[in-house]
Amino acid sequence: MKIDIIGAGIGGLTTAIALNQKGIRTTIYEQTEKLKPVGAGIILANNAMQVYEKLGLSKTIEDNGNYISDMNITTSNLNILSQVNLSYYEKKYKTRNIAIHRAILQKILINALKPSTIKLGHRLQKIKSNQGKYQLYFKDKELVQSSLLIAADGINSIVRQNLFPQNTIRKTKQICWRGITNFTLPSKHQHELNEAWGKGDRFGFVQLENDKVYWYALKSFDTNENKLSITDIEKHFENYSLLIKNIIRSTQKERIYTATISDLKPSYSWYKNNVCLIGDAAHGMTPNMGQGACQAIEDAYVLSICLKKYDANKAFQIYQSTRLPKAHKIVNTSWTIGKVAHLQNPIAIRLRNRLMQIVPSSLNRKRFDQIFKIQSI
Numbered sequence: 001m002k003i004d005i006i007g008a009g010i011g012g013l014t015t016a017i018a019l020n021q022k023g024i025r026t027t028i029y030e031q032t033e034k035l036k037p038v039g040a041g042i043i044l045a046n047n048a049m050q051v052y053e054k055l056g057l058s059k060t061i062e063d064n065g066n067y068i069s070d071m072n073i074t075t076s077n078l079n080i081l082s083q084v085n086l087s088y089y090e091k092k093y094k095t096r097n098i099a100i101h102r103a104i105l106q107k108i109l110i111n112a113l114k115p116s117t118i119k120l121g122h123r124l125q126k127i128k129s130n131q132g133k134y135q136l137y138f139k140d141k142e143l144v145q146s147s148l149l150i151a152a153d154g155i156n157s158i159v160r161q162n163l164f165p166q167n168t169i170r171k172t173k174q175i176c177w178r179g180i181t182n183f184t185l186p187s188k189h190q191h192e193l194n195e196a197w198g199k200g201d202r203f204g205f206v207q208l209e210n211d212k213v214y215w216y217a218l219k220s221f222d223t224n225e226n227k228l229s230i231t232d233i234e235k236h237f238e239n240y241s242l243l244i245k246n247i248i249r250s251t252q253k254e255r256i257y258t259a260t261i262s263d264l265k266p267s268y269s270w271y272k273n274n275v276c277l278i279g280d281a282a283h284g285m286t287p288n289m290g291q292g293a294c295q296a297i298e299d300a301y302v303l304s305i306c307l308k309k310y311d312a313n314k315a316f317q318i319y320q321s322t323r324l325p326k327a328h329k330i331v332n333t334s335w336t337i338g339k340v341a342h343l344q345n346p347i348a349i350r351l352r353n354r355l356m357q358i359v360p361s362s363l364n365r366k367r368f369d370q371i372f373k374i375q376s377i
């Protein structure tokens with residue numbers, strides 16, 4: 001069996017690794033000439049790390065990242081509203097939550113593949129189906145015929161737009177900045193992920209390596225995100241704690257990446273004749289639960305098992321029925337969290353903060369248990 005994959009993001013690379021380990025050959029077609037990840041970090045939660053453990057990559061990832069033992073939501077002054085201690089899950093699943101530089105993760109994944117697997121400079125422009133086979137039209141490249149295709153080409157997937165057009169991208173009207181800076185957090189924060197919630201904005205930060213902090217910041221806008229310029233970023237967060245202001249100040253402005261946040265309204269059709277969507281192409285989500293890549297990694301794992309056990313279309317069907325409920329639940333919860341985190345009315349904010357402080361830890365534990373439990377066939 002030979003499978004073509006569109007997109008060498010975390011989803012496409014992990015799928016190729018998982019399939020190759022099962023003896024299934026893959027070719028990845030990636031639009032960029034040179035793989036350049038955003039200069040940002042990523043948190044690989046316990047569920048993703050369980051998959052990487054199975055793929056034999058968890059040790060390398062752990063060695064190159066920083067473990068997180070607590071996830072806190074705080075006020076803008078870093079007073080804790082909700083705290084999840086991760087040691088219970090570490091013991092239960094024997095893996096940790098890891099914060100890592102995206103560039104390093106990408107290198108680890110690429111090194112796990114034969115160099116000939118990835119064909120760079122292949123931007124898919126159009127795809128046509130012909131009796132269960134697909135003609136892939138790449139920009140300035142020869143036509144490729146594919147008999148089995150996985151689309152891992154992200155939230156704006158060309159494969160999805162061509163073959164599954166009934167989809168809606170939802171815009172959150174939130175802008176996101178991400179940066180990495182040379183900074184060492186006070187020791188009590190070194191193994192924590194902290195996300196501070198303010199009024200219509202929030203700021204998250206985590207130590208990546210000894211002297212590197214990854215941070216992200218989000219802010220709501222009404223109509224025009226261009227009014228929220230990077231040059232004013234310190235002003236946007238002037239009511240936040242001194243530590244947060246110092247992290248922002250220490251970052252070179254030209255190394256801050258800006259994006260607006262959107263997701264894919266849950267769609268119930270992830271496959272058809274010999275073609276299947278994974279990762280953000282299937283269930284693009286807002287980053288509010290830090291689960292987008294983790295869900296793509298779970299997709300890769302489940303799909304590889306299905307393709308080893310069944311013929312392609314049965315495999316896609318079982319993959320979808322296994323993965324869709326969990327992925328959609330996270331898409332929807334993440335969307336709601338984004339709204340709650342960005343409340344602007346002071347009374348609503350006070351009420352929200354009070355409620356968060358009284359949520360019993362057993363409820364949080366149940367919620368995280370559902371996220372961290374990986375599915376199998």
Ligand SMILES: Cc1cc2nc3c(=O)[nH]c(=O)nc-3n(C[C@H](O)[C@H](O)[C@H](O)COP(=O)(O)OP(=O)(O)OC[C@H]3O[C@@H](n4cnc5c(N)ncnc54)[C@H](O)[C@@H]3O)c2cc1C
Nearest residue numbers: 007009010011031043124153154279280290291292293294
């Ligand atoms: C601010 C922010 C923070 C986040 N933090 C986290 C986090 O901490 N943890 C987490 O799990 N997730 C996080 N996510 C989500 C995560 O980044 C995505 O869910 C994940 O990268 C999706 O992986 P993917 O491989 O499906 O798609 P992508 O990463 O989008 O990769 C798609 C690939 O396909 C290629 N491609 C696209 N179109 C074409 C084409 N036409 N032809 C050929 N190639 C093409 C692209 O170049 C790219 O390489 C975050 C997202 C954001 C925005």
